[in-house]
Amino acid sequence: MTESPAPTDLWPAPTATGAVDATVTVPGSKSVTNRGLVLAALAAEPGWLRRPLRSRDTLLMAEALRAMGVGIEETVSSSSEGDRDGSGEAWRIIPARLHGPASVDVGNAGTVMRFLPPVAALSDGPVRFDGDPRSYERPLHGVIDALRALGARIDDNDRGALPLTVHGAGALEGGPVEIDASSSSQFVSALLLSGPRFNQGVEVRHVGSALPSLPHIRMTVEMLRAAGAQVDTPESGGEPNVWRVSPSALLGRDLVVEPDLSNAAPFLAAALVTGGRVTIPDWPERTTQPGDALRDIFTAMGGSCELTDAGLTFTGTGRITGIDADLHEVGELTPVIAAVAALADSESELRGIAHLRLHETDRLAALAKEINELGGDVTETADGLRIRPRPLHGGVFHTYEDHRLATAAAVLGLTVPGVEVENVATTAKTLPDFPELWHGMLGSVAGATTVPRA
Ligand SMILES: O=C(O)C1=C[C@@H](OP(=O)(O)O)[C@@H](O)[C@H](O)C1
Numbered sequence: 300m301t302e303s304p305a306p307t308d309l310w311p312a313p314t315a316t317g318a319v320d321a322t323v324t325v326p327g328s329k330s331v332t333n334r335g336l337v338l339a340a341l342a343a344e345p346g347w348l349r350r351p352l353r354s355r356d357t358l359l360m361a362e363a364l365r366a367m368g369v370g371i372e373e374t375v376s377s378s379s380e381g382d383r384d385g386s387g388e389a390w391r392i393i394p395a396r397l398h399g400p401a402s403v404d405v406g407n408a409g410t411v412m413r414f415l416p417p418v419a420a421l422s423d424g425p426v427r428f429d430g431d432p433r434s435y436e437r438p439l440h441g442v443i444d445a446l447r448a449l450g451a452r453i454d455d456n457d458r459g460a461l462p463l464t465v466h467g468a469g470a471l472e473g474g475p476v477e478i479d480a481s482s483s484s485q486f487v488s489a490l491l492l493s494g495p496r497f498n499q500g501v502e503v504r505h506v507g508s509a510l511p512s513l514p515h516i517r518m519t520v521e522m523l524r525a526a527g528a529q530v531d532t533p534e535s536g537g538e539p540n541v542w543r544v545s546p547s548a549l550l551g552r553d554l555v556v557e558p559d560l561s562n563a564a565p566f567l568a569a570a571l572v573t574g575g576r577v578t579i580p581d582w583p584e585r586t587t588q589p590g591d592a593l594r595d596i597f598t599a600m601g602g603s604c605e606l607t608d609a610g611l612t613f614t615g616t617g618r619i620t621g622i623d624a625d626l627h628e629v630g631e632l633t634p635v636i637a638a639v640a641a642l643a644d645s646e647s648e649l650r651g652i653a654h655l656r657l658h659e660t661d662r663l664a665a666l667a668k669e670i671n672e673l674g675g676d677v678t679e680t681a682d683g684l685r686i687r688p689r690p691l692h693g694g695v696f697h698t699y700e701d702h703r704l705a706t707a708a709a710v711l712g713l714t715v716p717g718v719e720v721e722n723v724a725t726t727a728k729t730l731p732d733f734p735e736l737w738h739g740m741l742g743s744v745a746g747a748t749t750v751p752r753a
């Protein structure tokens with residue numbers, strides 16, 4: 300978090316006039332789309348990504364891969380060429396020999412800044428990485444040090460961070476490597492995703508304090524296996540904290556991207572805080588997405604949920620209970636959970652999330668400061684937040700170019716009149732058209748892709 304900028308662009312968060320009752324179609328998962336793009340780019344044959352997320356982070360990933368020579372054709376179709384279900388968007392990915400010189404803009408996308416340096420090491424020539432000012436502050440040393448140990452040449456002016464140039468040599472030796480990934484699970488995912496293409500594959504051993512976001516590592520492993528890779532994991536009988544990927548060709552897949560369950564959080568929260576009902580269609584029965592944990596977390600905070608053919612329906616009771624939760628594995632859910640906790644009738648303690656200080660912004664400092672400026676009582680602990688609900692009032696909620704701060708503020712605005720969200724457009728990092736979806740859920744915008752049921 301940096302100093303609060305002068306608010307230039309304020310979005311009046313709509314207040315709910317009653318219980319929300321809507322069906323909200325949430326766009327595709329950022330994490331699945333960006334893994335799908337990387338794996339398809341490294342495959343031995345073309346593949347499809349259907350219902351991909353089209354947002355800042357995923358367009359940056361696609362642009363970066365294109366810069367290294369990969370073909371990505373975007374189609375919107377109502378035939379078998381497009382979405383398998385008969386409508387929507389599909390991207391055809393045509394792998395090619397990876398080349399430099401190339402320039403990659405990572406924006407502030409953790410997936411782009413961490414997943415692509417290993418890909419660049421396989422390219423023929425230099426690939427320069429740069430991004431938003433915040434990207435310089437986000438940890439990258441795990442990827443840089445590991446790639447060097449595996450045989451890559453990287454020029455980072457000894458910063459261990461962006462900006463940097465990977466001098467790709469067309470191949471990478473690979474093999475065993477130790478990293479401390481306690482600041483980001485994406486270090487592990489990054490090395491595993493490109494691992495099949497390294498001469499010796501890769502064996503990643505995490506040394507250091509507990510690894511966050513394990514569901515995202517499971518997602519990496521499952522998607523690698525679905526593309527034909529052989530992966531040994533701690534869960535498949537291997538050593539704790541060791542993942543091994545054998546060298547192999549990757550298959551081109553035809554993959555339908557699940558809705559982004561973490562981005563479902565503000566909509567489910569709307570049902571919880573207004574005592575209403577929200578259905579998210581296409582909620583997967585089984586998934587590695589951390590957002591699936593919202594079913595248990597929000598149920599513990601009040602309300603209930605049901606998974607049917609229509610999707611996941613969450614129904615609130617109007618009563619919100621505080622929660623004591625370790626969010627280490629599902630850190631990206633924190634901002635919306637913190638907003639709900641600020642509206643609860645008892646105290647909450649959110650733990651295990653010190654690494655959020657190095658996310659899009661320092662999320663712990665930003666949430667505490669912004670909720671407190673609306674009259675709240677939030678304190679930072681060593682590894683999380685303690686939230687004591689207080690009557691809140693309106694005011695400007697600064698968002699520090701963090702999409703999840705903006706959606707959290709929208710949740711507060713449902714029951715707190717006069718919340719103004721700075722730069723709501725920052726939600727486009729992973730959730731394009733958020734204001735339209737939000738108004739649509741509340742029944743105030745015609746033509747939005749939400750369906751108020753009342
Ligand atoms: O691999 C991924 O797709 C992600 C992993 C997590 O990162 P960290 O482990 O850095 O928290 C998560 O917070 C991020 O939003 C997406």
Ligand SMILES: C=C(OP(=O)(O)O)C(=O)O
Pocket residue numbers: 407408409410631658659703729
């Ligand atoms: C931490 C997040 O993103 P990134 O992929 O940039 O790390 C997030 O989306 O909450």
